[in-house]
Structure formats: C-alpha cells, structure tokens
Amino acid sequence: MFREWDDQFGGGLRRKAVIGQLNEVSELLQDSHPAEIRRRLFGTVAHLAETAAVMSWDSGQQALAQRYYILALHAAKPAGDFAFAANIMAGMARQLLYLGQTGDALELIRVAQDSAKDATSTVRAMLYTREAWAYSKQGRISAFRRATDNAQEMFAAATPDEDPYWITYFDAAELAGTTGGRFLDLAHTNREMADEAAAEIESAIDLRRPGRLRSSALDHIGLAEARLIQGELDEAVRLGHSAADVVEQTCSDRARVKFAEFHQHVATFAEVAAVAELRERIGTLLAKPPTTL
Numbered sequence: 488m489f490r491e492w493d494d495q496f497g498g499g500l501r502r503k504a505v506i507g508q509l510n511e512v513s514e515l516l517q518d519s520h521p522a523e524i525r526r527r528l529f530g531t532v533a534h535l536a537e538t539a540a541v542m543s544w545d546s547g548q549q550a551l552a553q554r555y556y557i558l559a560l561h562a563a564k565p566a567g568d569f570a571f572a573a574n575i576m577a578g579m580a581r582q583l584l585y586l587g588q589t590g591d592a593l594e595l596i597r598v599a600q601d602s603a604k605d606a607t608s609t610v611r612a613m614l615y616t617r618e619a620w621a622y623s624k625q626g627r628i629s630a631f632r633r634a635t636d637n638a639q640e641m642f643a644a645a646t647p648d649e650d651p652y653w654i655t656y657f658d659a660a661e662l663a664g665t666t667g668g669r670f671l672d673l674a675h676t677n678r679e680m681a682d683e684a685a686a687e688i689e690s691a692i693d694l695r696r697p698g699r700l701r702s703s704a705l706d707h708i709g710l711a712e713a714r715l716i717q718g719e720l721d722e723a724v725r726l727g728h729s730a731a732d733v734v735e736q737t738c739s740d741r742a743r744v745k746f747a748e749f750h751q752h753v754a755t756f757a758e759v760a761a762v763a764e765l766r767e768r769i770g771t772l773l774a775k776p777p778t779t780l
Contacts, residue, residue, distance in 0.1 A: 502542035509535040530566035533559045534653065537575050544582055545701065547740035552582060570610055570651065573603035577617050584620050585741070593621040609650045612641035613657045616665045623669040626676065635666055660699075664691030664706050671709050674716050685713040704733040704742040708749050715752055720759065727753070727765045731772055747773055 512531050520528065540555035556579045563572040576599035583592035596617045603610055615638035622631035642662055647655075667687030674681040688710045695703055711726035727749065734742050750769045756762040 502539065502546060505535060505539045505542060509539055526566055529562045530568055530571075533562035533566055533568065533571060533575070535559075536562060537571075537578060540575075541578060544585075545739050545741055549582070549586065553579070556582070569602050570606040571653065573599040573606060573614065574610065574653065576602075577614055580617050581620070584617075584624060587624075589621055589624045593618070593625075596621060607650050607654070608641045608645040609647070609654050609657055612638045612645065612662065613654065615641060616662065616669075620665070620669055623672045626673070628673060628677070631669065631673065635669070638662065638666070658694070658696070660691045660694035660696065661702070663687045663694060664702060664709075667691060667713075668705070668709055671713055671716075674713065678716060681713050681716040685710060685717065688713060700733060700737040701739040701742055704730060704737055704739065705745055707733055708742070708745050712749055712752060715749075720756060720762070723753070724761045724765050728768070731765075731768055735772060743773060 509532065512528060512535060516525070516528050516532065536555045536559035540552045540559060543549075543555055544552035556575060560572060560575045560579075563569075563575060576595050580592040580595040580599070583589070583595065596614060600611070600614050600618070603614060615634050619631050619634035619638060622628075622634055639662070642659075664687070667684050667690070670680050670684035670687060674684050688706055692703070692706045692710065695706065707726055707730035711723045711730055714720075714726060715723040730746065730749070734746055746769060750766060750773070753762050753766060757766060
C-alpha cells in the first residue's frame with residue numbers, strides 16, 4: 488500500500504505514515520527475538536526505510552532521503568536480501584544522478600550489479616537502466632546505447648512470476664519512460680536523438696498503468712520537451728498543458744523541478760502567444776505550494 492501511495496502521489500503527508508511504521512518496527516528490534524523473526528524484522532525495516540527515502544526525496548528533502556537510504560541498506564544485509572540491497576543502491580544512485588554526482592552514482596551502480604548477479608532478469612534490467620542513465624549524463628553515447636540494449640534484452644528475458652513484489656513497478660512502461668528520458672538528456676546536445684526520445688516516451692504514456700501520477704507527469708513533460716527540440720512548437724504547447732493537468736494532481740517535487748526546467752526551455756519562444764500563455768500557467772502552478780495528499 489505504501490509503495491502504491493508513492494507511485495501515485497510521491498511524498499506529502501502519506502510519508503509520515505510510512506515513517507511512523509518504520510519507527511514502530513525499529514523499536515521492536517530493541518527486544519530479543521528468535522533469529523528468523525529478527526531477520527524478518529530487519530527486512531521490514533529495509534523496505535519501510537527505502538520507501539521513506541523515495542518519498543522524502545520526492546518531497547525535496549534530499550539529505551533526509553539519503554539517511555533513510557543508508558538505514559535501508561544497513562537493514563537489508565542482516566535480512567539477507569541482497570537483491571533488495573541492490574535495489575536500494577540503485578535508488579541511491581538515481582538520487583546522486585539527480586543531484587549531478589554522476590561518478591559516484593556510476594560506482595554505486597556497479598557495486599549493485601556485482602551484488603545482484605543472482606537477481607531476477609527484471610531486477611538486472613532495472614540496474615542496466617541506471618547504468619545507462621549515468622552514461623547519458625556523461626555524454627558517453629556508445630556506452631549508453633550498450634547499457635540500454637542490455638536493459639531491453641534482460642527485460643525481454645524476464646519471467647515476472649519469479650520477480651519479488653517490490654520490482655513490479657519496473658514494467659514495460661517504466662523501461663520505456665526511463666529510456667526515453669535518457670535519450671532526451673542526450674537530445675539537448677544531439678538533436679537527432681529527439682526522435683528516439685519521443686518514440687520511447689510515447690510508448691511509456693500508452694503503457695502506463697492508471698494512477699501513476701508522478702510517472703505520468705514526467706512522461707508528459709518529457710514528451711513536450713522532445714517535441715520542442717524537434718521544432719514542433721504547437722504540439723509542445725499542447726503537451727505542456729496536458730502535463731500541467733497531471734502535475735496539479737501530485738505533490739512530487741521531481742515533477743515540479745522537471746516542469747520548471749521545461750518552463751525555461753520554452754522561454755526562447757516567449758513572444759508566441761500560446762507559449763506565453765503556457766509559461767504563465769506553469770509559473771502560477773509552480774508558485775503554489777504542492778498539494779499535500
């Protein structure tokens with residue numbers, strides 16, 4: 488349920504419920520328990536702390552998110568869940584990429600990959616997308632394409648019935664959206680990649696499960712940005728308004744930061760009436776405090 492909350496709304500007041508449960512379970516670890524119960528308690532702490540980390544990050548609380556990630560990683564080890572430890576490291580790496588610490592992120596991703604050699608194909612595909620993300624930030628196009636191909640091949644070989652429940656978020660839509668976002672990063676300096684970015688993001692929009700507000704917002708902003716790079720101004724404006732409709736429904740700081748970047752990208756065309764209207768709407772939206780769902 489907590490993971491579904493995060494997928495739908497990001498941070499907000501729901502984060503406090505997760506932290507409350509985390510505190511309760513952490514207190515239980517202060518008592519004496521049989522080894523198997525203790526292992527399971529550590530596992531629960533790891534999952535709750537990881538969810539709290541993601542929600543804190545999505546609320547713009549970066550330092551707090553890092554502390555929860557570290558707590559989650561420390562708990563995953565005595566729980567004996569090395570695949571989930573790799574997932575936590577992937578989350579930590581994603582945050583580092585978001586903060587511009589690309590070298591540290593890539594090093595962490597490689598540690599995660601080493602510890603997840605026995606993980607399912609879906610988990611390994613997700614880790615390859617993180618590796619590709621780092622390469623896109625570094626402008627290493629050949630390495631990016633290689634890692635992206637590895638992610639797609641690994642995902643195609645996946646057997647969902649073997650996957651742990653916590654990786655179910657990484658579906659075909661997530662793979663397409665993540666890949667499209669990375670093509671979009673590169674398209675700002677390699678304009679020919681905008682077509683690939685748009686194709687992947689369109690696929691993500693078509694495949695997204697209902698209720699994934701944060702992901703949907705990021706998809707729509709990304710596609711609007713891709714259309715802008717392609718020179719399709721009218722379509723970029725239309726998609727920008729669609730993105731605003733979704734962003735208004737979520738308290739995701741990541742979505743708002745991405746929308747602020749798009750607001751800057753369209754500034755070049757501010758003399759166009761439709762663009763000026765969109766920029767005014769975005770500016771008004773971003774000036775309001777996010778909804779605290």
